[in-house]
Amino acid sequence: MIPGAFAYHRPNSVKEAVGLLAQFGDEGRALAGGHSLIPMMKLRLATPAHLVDLAGIADLKGVRSDGNDVVLGAMVTQHEVVVSEMLATKIPILRETSLQVADPQVRYVGTLGGNVANGDPGNDMPAVMICLGASYHVTGKKGERRIAARDFYQGAYFTALETGDVLTAVRIPVPAVGHGYAYEKLKRKIGDYATAAAAVVLTMSGGKVASCSIGLTNVAETPLWAEEAAKILVGSALDAATVRRAAAAAEAITAPAEDARGPARYRTKMAGVMLTRALARAKARARG
Numbered sequence: 385m386i387p388g389a390f391a392y393h394r395p396n397s398v399k400e401a402v403g404l405l406a407q408f409g410d411e412g413r414a415l416a417g418g419h420s421l422i423p424m425m426k427l428r429l430a431t432p433a434h435l436v437d438l439a440g441i442a443d444l445k446g447v448r449s450d451g452n453d454v455v456l457g458a459m460v461t462q463h464e465v466v467v468s469e470m471l472a473t474k475i476p477i478l479r480e481t482s483l484q485v486a487d488p489q490v491r492y493v494g495t496l497g498g499n500v501a502n503g504d505p506g507n508d509m510p511a512v513m514i515c516l517g518a519s520y521h522v523t524g525k526k527g528e529r530r531i532a533a534r535d536f537y538q539g540a541y542f543t544a545l546e547t548g549d550v551l552t553a554v555r556i557p558v559p560a561v562g563h564g565y566a567y568e569k570l571k572r573k574i575g576d577y578a579t580a581a582a583a584v585v586l587t588m589s590g591g592k593v594a595s596c597s598i599g600l601t602n603v604a605e606t607p608l609w610a611e612e613a614a615k616i617l618v619g620s621a622l623d624a625a626t627v628r629r630a631a632a633a634a635e636a637i638t639a640p641a642e643d644a645r646g647p648a649r650y651r652t653k654m655a656g657v658m659l660t661r662a663l664a665r666a667k668a669r670a671r672g
């Protein structure tokens with residue numbers, strides 16, 4: 385399949401990119417790794433007249449510490465997330481998740497910013513960002529702002545981004561030392577999007593859960609923050625009965641599409657199963 389004709393622009397700064405995107409309005413799209421956008425263009429599901437390539441903007445690259453946060457430039461690739469020792473030490477769920485995104489070929493080019501900005505409920509990183517309490521740095525016509533990942537997703541392919549906005553970075557508060565974590569993803573084959581997936585970050589104290597956050601992937605039009613399920617777990621030793629109640633609470637907020645990955649009821653059930661597995665692995669990894 386061949387995409388429709390488009391003009392290609394390669395700005396050198398965020399300001400220039402925002403100016404171009406604002407000028408083109410609905411006719412323009414930011415291009416990052418292109419591994420979601422170009423397939424959509426080939427299917428003619430997206431037909432932008434102007435592509436604004438972010439690859440030449442140095443400010444969108446790199447990973448840095450900023451106080452208790454880690455800030456990743458939007459153009460950091462999934463591969464760079466995998467190989468970063470700093471990220472593996474401080475926020476290990478990122479490497480675990482990145483390794484489950486697509487395949488190495490896609491990860492070499494696909495970016496973290498593109499993954500979270502895309503708004504596809506099948507993308508893995510948004511639920512992890514919701515779980516971690518991350519926020520997105522966005523620059524637009526009116527200047528810079530930050531949007532919590534938990535407020536960013538509004539519907540399938542609908543986000544808080546407005547025309548002309550560029551997501552410039554992802555800011556993640558570093559979880560406590562000794563935290564437990566896991567990203568459990570059910571997929572039909574290597575490289576597939578999730579049938580259902582669950583991200584867990586928790587801390588334990590005296591054998592009991594002191595804090596817990598849960599994100600769910602691809603079981604609704606948006607990634608989900610399973611706040612009630614996490615609340616049920618706090619104060620427990622993650623005994624089987626409490627975990628069952630939490631899994632039921634997580635399943636209750638899902639509303640998956642019925643597609644080639646299975647009927648809606650199956651995918652809902654798998655969200656609970658993925659959460660149960662993620663909790664067991666997170667507990668085994670947690671200290672305290």
Ligand SMILES: Cc1cc2nc3c(=O)[nH]c(=O)nc-3n(C[C@H](O)[C@H](O)[C@H](O)COP(=O)(O)OP(=O)(O)OC[C@H]3O[C@@H](n4cnc5c(N)ncnc54)[C@H](O)[C@@H]3O)c2cc1C
Nearest residue numbers: 414416417418419420421486494495498499507508551576
């Ligand atoms: C075979 C295959 C399998 C895949 N499997 C998975 C998977 O299992 N899990 C998963 O999570 N993903 C998967 N993907 C998607 C892949 O991770 C994409 O790379 C990712 O979704 C988008 O990142 P990108 O950098 O390629 O963005 P692009 O495709 O360039 O852009 C995606 C969208 O985001 C917008 N955008 C990008 N960057 C910005 C920015 N900085 N500011 C504002 N808007 C921006 C673009 O305008 C576009 O609308 C798969 C892709 C392929 C081809």
